Amino acid sequence: MPETEATEAWEYSLSIPHDPRAVTVCRRTLRLILTMHGLIRLADTAELLAAELISNAVLHTKGPAILRVRWSAGVLRIGAWDADPEPPDPTRELPLLDDTEHGRGLALVRACADLWGWQPLARNGSRGKYVWCDLVAA
Template identity: 50%
Template sequence: MNNEDEWEYSINLPHSPVAVGVARGALRLMLRAHGLGELLVTAELLASELVTNAHVHAPGPSCLRVKRSGKWLRLSVWDTSSEPPRPARRPCGADREEGRGMEIVEELADRWGHYSLGAPGRSGKLVWCELGEG
């Protein structure tokens, strides 16, 4: 693995529904610039769900971090809520429009998790997921 296999970007997002589209657009640019187009569709959906979850469940801004390390692509979103994400365990009707985000993350990511942050000036939580190449 050389240094070109490792990189990291962060984008601070306001508490706005527009932030989801901005995050997706930035992620597309990052992955294409680094020749990772094969991960684009899945990574974009995962990032959308993580940022949407932050917008819906946290009262403040969020931050999307995209990190490449070896064969792994990690997407993480920090937000101002301390409540952990929970995949909905309700029946999914075809017409249900909300509550599926973390189920999608659980299904598509190779691994995912979260942890609380308690540092001064950076409280809240971080939700992350990873995709492996190949």
């Protein structure tokens, strides 16, 4: 499929169980979505960001999570909802230069995304939070 610029807005949501394998499912699903919409050039960075957001949801909460991907006006928003209403804590993140394998998720999101944030959110009767980041298509 030839790459064309996506012009119409769209949105996908993927409900995932509390399972570390969900991170791989999210990455692959996101790559497929971006390929089908002609946005493959964003796939590598988008996959990294989605993996970090979903990893945090799976590692730091006890319930299910939802990956949400939205394209609108040249901006790709990637978000993760989880059932823990506590805000993300960027202060517990480790520096990017540290050799440890964990604890750098939000630092990577801050470094790679054009904008990021979080908000408390209720979904299907459950309280939680929505952590999101934006990639602006250049």
